[in-house]
Amino acid sequence: MVVRLTKMIIVTILFSITPVAVCAQYTAQQEKQIAKEAKKEAKKLKSEKWQVYGNAQSIDIAIKNYYLKLEEGFSQPLICEAMADNEHNALQKAQHRANAQYAAQYETYVLRDVNINVSNKVTDEVNSSSEFAQTVQTKVNQQIKSLRPELTLIRKHDDGKVEVKMFFLISKD
Numbered sequence: 001m002v003v004r005l006t007k008m009i010i011v012t013i014l015f016s017i018t019p020v021a022v023c024a025q026y027t028a029q030q031e032k033q034i035a036k037e038a039k040k041e042a043k044k045l046k047s048e049k050w051q052v053y054g055n056a057q058s059i060d061i062a063i064k065n066y067y068l069k070l071e072e073g074f075s076q077p078l079i080c081e082a083m084a085d086n087e088h089n090a091l092q093k094a095q096h097r098a099n100a101q102y103a104a105q106y107e108t109y110v111l112r113d114v115n116i117n118v119s120n121k122v123t124d125e126v127n128s129s130s131e132f133a134q135t136v137q138t139k140v141n142q143q144i145k146s147l148r149p150e151l152t153l154i155r156k157h158d159d160g161k162v163e164v165k166m167f168f169l170i171s172k173d
Contacts, residue, residue, distance in 0.1 A: 034071050038064035045153065050165065053091075053154040066151050066167050075169035078102060083163045087154065090164040094152075098168055099144045105170070106143050107136060 042060040052062045070077055078101060082093030149166040156162050 030071070031068070034067045035064055038067040041067075049155045050153040051155060053152040053164070055152075059153070062151050066169075069150065069169055075171055078105075078168040078170050079165065080168070081163065081165045083157075083161050085161060087162045087164075090154070090162040091152070094164040094166045095149075098149070098166055099147060102147055102168070102170065103140050103144055107140050 039060060042063040045059055045063065050059065052059050055062065057065075069075065078098060080094045080098040080101065082090050082097060084090035084093055147168065150169050151167040153165040153167075154162065
């Protein structure tokens with residue numbers, strides 16, 4: 001009886017451990033695939049003479065980290081490029097483009113939320129369409145302030161121009 005109970009406990013433990021091992025293999029396989037894609041992308045970027053800006057990481061590691069964060073599934077990518085006569089202007093242009101793209105995307109979500117809020121409290125909080133528009137703009141501006149690139153790449157051209165590529169992760173919430 002004791003031997004039989006012991007065998008049953010061992011079998012139960014083995015069955016409960018197996019799914020964890022299978023899941024760990026799947027994650028390792030998935031990570032290998034991401035690393036492979038990141039390595040391919042990094043090689044392409046290196047051949048185009050891109051360098052990581054403001055960070056001591058190699059382009060291989062920076063791209064892999066970005067891909068891994070993206071693969072977590074809680075974010076969507078936003079990539080913006082800009083070119084200017086100097087580094088500062090190129091960085092500003094890329095950030096401005098990212099802000100504009102993000103604002104356009106985010107405004108749709110905010111409009112929905114504000115519409116719900118307005119329909120619930122029309123007489124108390126919103127008396128005109130200009131207040132509605134201002135409420136939307138305020139919410140969008142609050143989100144834009146928190147928009148920071150996960151990765152910034154830079155390259156200098158022979159004609160003296162500087163090109164910047166910024167990689168953002170936008171929360172799906």
